Amino acid sequence: MKPKIKDVAKQAGVSTTTVSRVLNGEKYVKDDLKAKVQRVIDELGYSPSHIARSLVRQKTNLIGIIVPDLTSSFYATILSSVEQTASQAGYFLLVCDIHEDTGKELKYLNIFKEMRVEGIVIMHEKLDDEIRAFLDKLDIPVIFSSVRPADQKFMSVIIDDYSAAYDATCYLIGLGHERIAFIGGDMRDVTSGQSRYAGYRKALEDNNIPIEDDYIRFGDYKPQSGYERMKELLASRVRPTAVFAVSDDMAAGAMNCINDHLLSVPDDISVIGFDGSQLTELVRPRLSSMEQPIEEMGKVTVLSLIDFMTQQQTGFKKDLILKHRLVVRDSCRPVVKQQET
Amino acid sequence: MKPKIKDVAKQAGVSTTTVSRVLNGEKYVKDDLKAKVQRVIDELGYSPSHIARSLVRQKTNLIGIIVPDLTSSFYATILSSVEQTASQAGYFLLVCDIHEDTGKELKYLNIFKEMRVEGIVIMHEKLDDEIRAFLDKLDIPVIFSSVRPADQKFMSVIIDDYSAAYDATCYLIGLGHERIAFIGGDMRDVTSGQSRYAGYRKALEDNNIPIEDDYIRFGDYKPQSGYERMKELLASRVRPTAVFAVSDDMAAGAMNCINDHLLSVPDDISVIGFDGSQLTELVRPRLSSMEQPIEEMGKVTVLSLIDFMTQQQTGFKKDLILKHRLVVRDSCRPVVKQQET
DNA sequence: CTGAAAGCGCTAACAG
DNA sequence: CTGTTAGCGCTTTCAG
Numbered sequence: 001m002k003p004k005i006k007d008v009a010k011q012a013g014v015s016t017t018t019v020s021r022v023l024n025g026e027k028y029v030k031d032d033l034k035a036k037v038q039r040v041i042d043e044l045g046y047s048p049s050h051i052a053r054s055l056v057r058q059k060t061n062l063i064g065i066i067v068p069d070l071t072s073s074f075y076a077t078i079l080s081s082v083e084q085t086a087s088q089a090g091y092f093l094l095v096c097d098i099h100e101d102t103g104k105e106l107k108y109l110n111i112f113k114e115m116r117v118e119g120i121v122i123m124h125e126k127l128d129d130e131i132r133a134f135l136d137k138l139d140i141p142v143i144f145s146s147v148r149p150a151d152q153k154f155m156s157v158i159i160d161d162y163s164a165a166y167d168a169t170c171y172l173i174g175l176g177h178e179r180i181a182f183i184g185g186d187m188r189d190v191t192s193g194q195s196r197y198a199g200y201r202k203a204l205e206d207n208n209i210p211i212e213d214d215y216i217r218f219g220d221y222k223p224q225s226g227y228e229r230m231k232e233l234l235a236s237r238v239r240p241t242a243v244f245a246v247s248d249d250m251a252a253g254a255m256n257c258i259n260d261h262l263l264s265v266p267d268d269i270s271v272i273g274f275d276g277s278q279l280t281e282l283v284r285p286r287l288s289s290m291e292q293p294i295e296e297m298g299k300v301t302v303l304s305l306i307d308f309m310t311q312q313q314t315g316f317k318k319d320l321i322l323k324h325r326l327v328v329r330d331s332c333r334p335v336v337k338q339q340e341t
Numbered sequence: 342m343k344p345k346i347k348d349v350a351k352q353a354g355v356s357t358t359t360v361s362r363v364l365n366g367e368k369y370v371k372d373d374l375k376a377k378v379q380r381v382i383d384e385l386g387y388s389p390s391h392i393a394r395s396l397v398r399q400k401t402n403l404i405g406i407i408v409p410d411l412t413s414s415f416y417a418t419i420l421s422s423v424e425q426t427a428s429q430a431g432y433f434l435l436v437c438d439i440h441e442d443t444g445k446e447l448k449y450l451n452i453f454k455e456m457r458v459e460g461i462v463i464m465h466e467k468l469d470d471e472i473r474a475f476l477d478k479l480d481i482p483v484i485f486s487s488v489r490p491a492d493q494k495f496m497s498v499i500i501d502d503y504s505a506a507y508d509a510t511c512y513l514i515g516l517g518h519e520r521i522a523f524i525g526g527d528m529r530d531v532t533s534g535q536s537r538y539a540g541y542r543k544a545l546e547d548n549n550i551p552i553e554d555d556y557i558r559f560g561d562y563k564p565q566s567g568y569e570r571m572k573e574l575l576a577s578r579v580r581p582t583a584v585f586a587v588s589d590d591m592a593a594g595a596m597n598c599i600n601d602h603l604l605s606v607p608d609d610i611s612v613i614g615f616d617g618s619q620l621t622e623l624v625r626p627r628l629s630s631m632e633q634p635i636e637e638m639g640k641v642t643v644l645s646l647i648d649f650m651t652q653q654q655t656g657f658k659k660d661l662i663l664k665h666r667l668v669v670r671d672s673c674r675p676v677v678k679q680q681e682t
Numbered sequence: 683c684t685g686a687a688a689g690c691g692c693t694a695a696c697a698g
Numbered sequence: 699c700t701g702t703t704a705g706c707g708c709t710t711t712c713a714g
Contacts, residue, residue, distance in 0.1 A: 002480070004691055015701045020693060028699050045478055050455040051395045052691035055706045060392065070424065071619075076417035083411065083438045087445070092452065095436045097424045104428070111433065114391040137386055139343070223623055252623055259625055278412075282564055282593050283624065284600055345707055356685045361709060369683050393707035396690045 003044040012040040023048055054116070063305065064094045064112035066105060068124040072221070072249070073277050074294065075123060078146060081298025082121065089306055091118070102128055109134055119305045125149045126188055141308040145301040146292070147191045148319060155308065155317045157301045159292050161191050164324035165199025165246065168272055168290040171326055172242045173207050176335040177270065180204070181215040181240035183229045183250050192221075196246045196274070215240050219250050226253025234261055241269060241335045248273035252283050255331065270332035276325075285330035293322050344385040353381040364389055395457070404646065405435045405453035407446060409465040413562070413590070414618050415635065416464060419487060422639025423462065430647055432459070443469055450475055460646045466490045467529055482649040486642040487633070488532045489660060496649065498642045498661045500633050502532050505665035506540025506587065509613050509631040512667055513583045514548050517676040518611065521545070522556040522581035524570045524591050533562075537587045537615070556581050560591050567594025575602055582610060582676045589614035593624050596672065611673035617666075626671035634663050 005023075009016045014037060021029050022037045029037075040046075054060045063086055067075050083093050094117060096108040109131065112120055120140055125147035127135070132151070135142060148156035172180050182200045185193045197216075204211050214236050219225030226245055230253065233240060245251035251273030255265050265271050265285055273280065276291025300320055308317075346364075350357040355374060362370050363378045370378075381387075395401045404427055408416050424434050435458060437449040450472065453461055461481055466488035468476070473492070476483060489497035513521050523541045526534045538557075545552050555577050560566030567586055571594065574581060586592035592614030596606050606612050606626055614621065617632025641661055 005693095006691080016692075017694085017701060018699090021700090024693085030699065033700085047451070047454045049396075049457060049691055050452070051392055051401065051457055052706085053693075054392045055390075055396055055691080055708090056693045058706075070417050070421035071414075073412075073414055073417070076411050076414070076420075079436075080411035080438050080440075083436060084440065087437070087449075092456070093436050095420075095424060095434050096428070097421050099421075099425065108428075110388070111391070113388045115433070116390060116392055223619070256623070256625060278564070279623070282597070282620070284597060346709095347707080357708075358685055358710085359683090362684090365709085371683065374684085390707055393690090394709075396692090396707080397709045399690075 003046045005046075005048065008037065008040050008044060008046050011044065012037045060116050060118060061091050062094055062115060062117040063091045063302070064096070064108070064115070064117040064120045066096050066098060066108060066120070066122045066124070068097075069099060070097045073279070074146075074247070074275055077277070077294045078123065078298045078301075081295045082145070082302050085299045085302040089302065091302075091306070098124075102126070102131065106131055106134065109138070113138065113140065119143070119309045121145050121301055121305060123147060124189075125191060126186075127151075141305060143301055143305045143308065146297055147189070150190050153317075155304065155319065157297055157304060157320045157322065158191060159297075159322050159324040161195035162199040162202075164274070164290050164292075165196035165244075166203045167199075167324070167326060168244055168274065169200045169203035170207070171288075171328075172244060172270065172272060172332065173203065173209065175242070175270065175332060177242040178209050178335075179212070179215065179238065179240040179242070180209070181233045181236075181243045182217070183226055183233075183243060183245040183254060184216070184218045185221055185246045187218060192246060193218075200244060219245075219247075221247040221249060223249045223253035223256075226250030227257045228253075230254035230257035231261075234258070234263075239269070242332065243269060243271050244274075245271065246274045248275045248277045248279045248287060248289055251287055251289070251331075252279055255283060255285075255287070266331050266333040270335075272332055276327060280327070280329060288329045288331045289327055291325045291327045293325070296322055344387045346387075346389065349378065349381050349385060349387050352385065353378045401457045401459060402432050403435055403456060403458040404432045404643070405437070405449070405456070405458040405461045407437050407439060407449060407461070407463045407465070409439060409441065411438045414620070415487075415588070415616050418618070418635050419464065419639045419642075422636045423486070423643050426640045426643040430643065432643075432647070439465075443467070443472065447472055447475065450479075454479065454481065460484070460650045462486050462642055462646060464488060465530075466532060467527075468492075482646060484642055484646045484649065487638055488530070491531050496645065496660065498638055498645060498663065499532060500638075500663050500665040502536035503540040503543075505615070505631050505633075506537035506585075507544045508540075508665070508667060509585055509615065510541045510544035511548070512629075512669075513585060513611065513613060513673065514544065514550065516583070516611065516673060518583040519550050519676070520553070520556065520579065520581040520583070521550070522574045522577075522584045523558070524567055524574075524584060524586040524595060525557070525559045526562055526587045528559060533587060534559075541585060560586075562588040562590060564590045564594035564597075567591030568598045569594075571595035571598035572602075575599070575604075580610070583673065584610060584612050585615075586612065587615045589616045589618045589620045589628060589630055592628055592630070592672075593620055596624060596626075596628070607672050607674040611676075613673055617668060621668070621670060628672045629670045630668055632666045632668045634666070637663055 120142045144156040187193045217229035273289040280287040485497040528534045558570035614630040621628040
């Protein structure tokens with residue numbers, strides 16, 4: 001089998017303690033001994049067992065992460081940034097892609113616990129009671145990234161989704177639009193569902209634009225749903241002149257739908273997305289979007305989590321609000337006031 | 342601190358052995374004892390330490406995976422499928438995103454070894470000598486996914502990239518195209534670089550179409566490079582009538598470039614991509630592409646790896662070749678023979 | 683059916 | 699500077 005520290009010790013004619021010391025780069029080992037031990041280690045191809053170490057050191061250097069859907073570039077990009085930051089800090093990532101399966105989430109949370117991960121990041125917020133209960137009595141630091149569950153108990157790294165949606169809508173209003181349709185997300189999501197919807201409504205209200213229920217639809221953040229909701233929107237008695245979709249994927253779907261109906265973006269209808277994904281530069285016209293600082297979000301998530309893990313300060317937990325930013329590209333244009341009442 | 346098996350045993354008035362037995366669902370425990378132990382476990386919120394278990398059982402249930410770039414939807418999608426399959430089989434994933442950093446790869450390979458992962462999947466093939474040497478003397482099963490390093494020593498799950506590229510090119514030829522440009526990948530990649538390039542050349546040769554060096558460019562699989570290589574291609578003395586890009590991302594970039602030059606896809610230039618990513622349905626016109634069975638690839642990768650891990654049959658290692666498939670969408674059209682010599 | 687005892691591979695006092 | 703001695707938390711013979 002694999003060589004163990006004992007084998008190295010015997011082979012080098014020293015005690016396991018000494019081997020352990022050179023392994024961990026401690027001083028107080030004579031240079032010649034150190035060299036000899038190192039040579040034996042290389043010869044044997046010895047590699048210390050992280051497992052045994054974890055057991056005695058009570059430290060695994062593991063972080064567990066729960067992603068809703070790796071197939072989505074938004075989550076994949078955060079994950080990438082999270083991995084980057086974690087590995088730089090000497091932590092390793094145990095990844096679980098739940099694919100909307102709550103059962104799998106609970107199972108993994110349990111596994112994370114058994115694995116003695118030192119921290120957990122969660123990227124979705126549809127917490128059912130069972131999971132909430134589990135999290136409540138869990139003594140491992142948990143941080144939410146890009147979402148914020150209703151409970152105040154957890155730390156979150158997010159943008160101000162309400163303001164971001166408000167700002168996006170105001171941008172459209174500033175361009176002269178009044179018939180502004182909204183393609184929202186899942187209303188069970190407080191962050192990306194409810195908050196963005198509320199921001200949209202508030203913007204209209206503040207500008208004295210009546211809210212037209214017919215212009216409001218909800219999708220699942222994916223392109224296909226954007227396409228289909230847009231199709232419904234196009235069937236409205238009076239067509240909207242602008243659409244705000246709360247994900248770039250849905251916005252892209254909506255754009256395609258508009259095109260397939262022989263209408264033009266932005267000449268006939270302006271479209272604005274949300275997220276600031278790579279897609280914005282790939283579609284034509286390029287998609288204006290309310291950008292989330294995705295990379296930074298991943299980075300801040302891990303850094304805060306590690307902070308939380310090491311400081312042991314179970315009290316003080318605060319949300320971290322990152323800044324959103326409107327990136328104007330080519331998919332929106334001032335409304336042509338043709339049919340002013 | 343966290344309760345341990347000893348605490349449960351004491352609390353329930355039994356030995357740790359008994360607790361261990363109910364933990365592992367063994368029979369030979371009286372029902373009343375089993376019930377009592379279970380109750381104590383719940384009360385204490387006891388969760389067995391996977392670490393300690395791994396140490397004694399010599400089994401970690403861990404699989405390490407090395408991804409070149411999670412930001413790419415191709416890899417993210419495979420990863421998703423890999424995770425799905427692994428978790429169903431009771432394995433957990435330790436993920437490393439190397440971001441083209443060979444140093445990080447070696448570091449992670451070492452960590453995987455220390456972690457005693459039971460298997461490793463690698464999704465890129467730029468193996469430098471150091472990594473190759475490391476892999477050679479590693480006694481953990483390794484499988485490559487979507488790529489195949491030059492060495493015969495490793496198992497790979499791939500498509501036949503040569504034939505796929507050949508077929509894609511023949512499709513264009515079948516449409517009457519003769520001025521077919523090629524936007525390749527990294528020629529250091531044997532699978533997606535060299536093989537696809539060779540397939541392209543062979544298809545032209547077999548059809549007696551002279552190979553025009555001016556029509557051959559190489560990018561890095563990303564949209565931007567597709568855009569830029571296309572720009573060069575458009576500057577050719579005689580414009581190509583079709584372009585074969587070896588990634589959908591580059592194909593999409595090329596399409597945008599063509600559009601930005603006020604030319605039309607497919608009226609002026611046909612474009613075919615490679616991979617079969619979600620992007621193909623998102624761009625307009627929808628992109629015809631040589632599709633890789635991405636989901637299946639992830640699944641087969643894990644299943645074969647586990648097979649390899651458990652069978653311990655170090656001999657028989659064979660590549661698994663999955664089938665590619667041309668998916669025709671709207672980005673190609675028969676050439677208009679206007680300037681026949 | 684149940685428990686005592688011996689490790690899994692390593693580190694951490696504590697002596698020398 | 700170096701080695702001895704206990705464990706880390708669990709499973710697993712081997713008796714009873």
